[in-house]
Amino acid sequence: MDALQNVFNNREIALGCWVIIAIIISLFTKAGRSFFESVLPIVFSRKFVVFYIVFLSFFSLTVLYLNHAGFWDLSLLKNTLFWIILIFIPLFVKTIENAKDGRFFVKLIKDNLAFIVIIEFVLNFWKFNLVVEILIFPIALLLGGVYVVASREEKNVIFKKNLDGLFVIFGIVVIIFTFYNLIQRPEEILNIKTLKVFLLPILLLVMNLPVVYGLALYNTYEQVFVRVKGEPKERQKIKRLLFRFAGINLTKVTSLKNNLVRTTDLSRTAEELKLHLREFEKYLNTRIGDNYMKRPRFYILSFILMIIICLSGIIASNSTVGLKDLVTFNFVLDIEKMKQIVTYVLSTGLAISICFLIYFIGFRKRKYEEISQIKKFALHDLLLFIKYQNRMLRDFPPVEDPQKLFVQYILIIYDINRECDKAIVTYDNLLTNWELETLKRLQTYTALLISTIGIDDIESYSVEEFVIFFNDKKTAAIQNEKINIFTSDIERDIKKYSEQIKLCMEMFKVSI
Incomplete structure (x- = not known):
């Protein structure tokens, strides 16, 4: 048990115990066996297995990079595995259901950088002893089930309010316990290791967004391709034509999916589709709602990129790290005059970029208020x-x-x-x-x-x-x-x- 507690904390051990018990019980019940028999073939279907291979390959590369950069080591292996099970698998389902454009990914990052994430991290840092943690899970599960049932009927509203009060009291006790430990033992949370544990999920999420984006793109294209009509050879041409039209732009692919009646439903050949795609392109260009904020977004992203380039150049020009081995992270540049010139140029560029960034953020806000007022009247x-x-x-x-x-x-x-x-x-x-x-x-x-x-x-x-x-x-x-x-x-x-x-x-x- 001591060896197990050196790797996992009490809450994780308690959770593991109850999961094992639940799986064992379900295997001995007809409903449980039926569930596994229906779900496992889907989870391990060919398409999902291909995605698992792609994800694990990309994920391994990101972990190797973090290890090479000195951030990741074996002490974070447990947190990494938990991230895959508890965050990425639900994210996989959410992406299939909701990912339609860039807003999904922006909201995803915002949710994971929100202040509440820090609070939850602090509240979950200290655990009770193993016996208490083991008892908490069935009690919490029972109360949660009762709360759901009580929320369904108006006659149980008083009982529901009492449960709300009980949850508030429990939350206050947990917060007091946590902050007591924070005051008594601040060194347990205010250290580099804890910072790495906190930053790891955020870094893994951001670095693996290309895979999540690819999944959303593949899922949307599949919904478009399933509606393609015509002869087998023509269907292949139509699919290639659709991909050339939308590319890896998820918003454009989603627009195709939502407007199939304008494109694929009317097209039996690639030539017919070309004509319909030209008309559809004109339709997309007339959409004020989608195009009204394009220019402010372009300006803002351009100047953010300029700031990054200028900062990177200034750091490179004023450090002992040179230009020759820049790509391999092992370079030396000792041309002082060149450093001074580059520093002056990039410092000016940085100042100008920051000024224009601030201006165009305000410009975007004004444009957003304009379109909001138009919609308000319309x-x-x-x-x-x-x-x-x-x-x-x-x-x-x-x-x-x-x-x-x-x-x-x-x-x-x-x-x-x-x-x-x-x-x-x-x-x-x-x-x-x-x-x-x-x-x-x-x-x-x-x-x-x-x-x-x-x-x-x-x-x-x-x-x-x-x-x-x-x-x-x-x-x-x-x-x-x-x-x-x-x-x-x-x-x-x-x-x-x-x-x-x-x-x-x-x-x-x-x-x-």
């Missing part, structure tokens, strides 16, 4: 309904009270659906791809709710008429002792709709 009615609906959202939709449901949800749903239809058709070129996709999902969820309700023209119904209609459908629906299919479908659709309303509030928060 989408005024839709954003107003979304804002109003967000205020009316409830943790538990009143599906058992049709009068409240009508006032708080149903009337607004029809208005939002109508405004979504108008906005998508009229302001397609004003919206960015991700904004357009968000509104299309909102349109889908409102249409699904309207279909479930079964009323085409809600304006012809008063509150009393809707209550009668709702109760009649509820009575006629299939039901058992606990579930009525009609109200269950309404509740399910409203939850999806509510999540999309919150997402729209987040997406258009500047305009609302």
